[in-house]
Amino acid sequence: MEAAMTTQRTHHVTTADGVTIGGTVHGHGRPLVFLHGGIGDGDLDWGRLLGHLTGRFTCHLPSMRGRGLSGDHPDLSPGRQVDDILAYVDSIGRPTGLVGWSAGANLALGAAARSDAVDAVALVEPAMRGQMDEQEQALIGRAVARMGELAAEGDFTAAVRAFAGGPFNDEEIAAAEDAGYFEATGRYVPHLLNLLRQVMAYEGPTAEDPAVLSTISAPVLVLHGSDTRPFYPAGARHVAGHIPHARVGEIPGAGHAAPLTHPEALATTLAEFFGAPRRSG
Template identity: 30%
Template sequence: MSRSSSVKSKDGTSISFDRTGSGPVLILIEPAGHYRALSAFDELVPLLAQDFTVCRYDRRGRGESGDTPPYRPEREAEDLEALVRKVGGHAFVYGYSSGALLALHATALGVPLAGVVLMEPTLQDETRENSDPLTGQLDELTKAGRDEDAVELFHSSIGVPDEMICDMRGTDRWMGMISVAPTLVYDCRLSDAMGPEVLSAVSVPTLILDSEGSSDDLTGSAATAARRIPGARHKSLPGEWHVVAPDLIAAEIKEFLLDEAMV
């Protein structure tokens, strides 16, 4: 049975979370557009709760958590740090996509994590000198109240196949993402702030995963992250675009964090 609670971040923002299972604490960080009521981890949690105390939380601006402007990546790292301290002082993390970027920022900033597993962190093109134009475009759309347009632009810009976007449009999932559309800008800012200096500052055991069915930009980002993070491991798993079956993910998390990191 899950237990719900909340914690105050450094800037006073209330962050809501729940936990289930038993064992060492493992915090799951949702990707862009997701939160506990629209979670990317519903099938993963029961597989992990056999071995971990699994914590899920609503990132700021989503679900039952609050939000305090202006947004900065450091504030989200502080949210995670407040949660870690609330649940025992140190924790493992699994981060997916832009959730993986948040985990990297947090570890580089000194949040006390014991080890991380990251699925396809979405790195920027290293040749780009300025922020991704997508960040500004999404900011303009959401400020104008055009949240659905922002959701569609975000997905098409990151390479989601057109048929997947068509399948999502009009569904409850689609409407849920529209409800948190302004936070898509937050995820883009996490990406804009991700540079080689962040990756090289990560000093905890790290496993980077990718899907064999993903596009070259995603698998390339995973390989780059693994190359730049000291001591990181990299593994490709059978899967589709940006998706690997939960049982395969769970097995890798358990093997790496329970065996490799030696709880």
């Protein structure tokens, strides 16, 4: 396993609007593309899983435009980000599995709905606004507002910590704090605020729409933690209820931040799912 970890390289693709999307690549085997959440980037969000997967899979960890190894662009709309993912997947040249966490899970759904090159999808707690009740929407709204206030004061580490107080539970906040996750991701706060504004203004089809979900023919595994916010299991059931070949799974003891706090359990589940024989045709 240690030998596999030394095989890191990078992969880049240029999108139709001229943005370079880059990611680190680790291991050998069936290709999997990991899509990070709204807070971090490919390496920060998924690096803890690599030691459990690189012996069997080629793990691509691209970052969205404006993060990590990728170039920036004013257009951060969901539709454009899905275009970026499709360009990256197509450049691999082989049937590819997608793994997405939180906002990245939504993008994975959008890509799977538009690409035959995606042959299986695993989602870790997709963010489905329509599955939140008023109290839950208010919780997230307060977290976003506090992030904006702290960002305006120039304290980006505190700002991203405040935002994480929406999706993360208290134990996850402490674990992420101890691991230096907020300090590492604080630099993305201005980008995240811009991203959220564009997501809220977006009027195109979204991954929450049954009409989009019903077009996905690939097998889909939707995962949620056993100790997460109630709207994430609700979102998982919503997704699975509209995709023909989908099922829901639970990660015991995890909240929203399973890639950070439960990487071995998550990696084991992903290896079982993506290692299973795929349907042909």
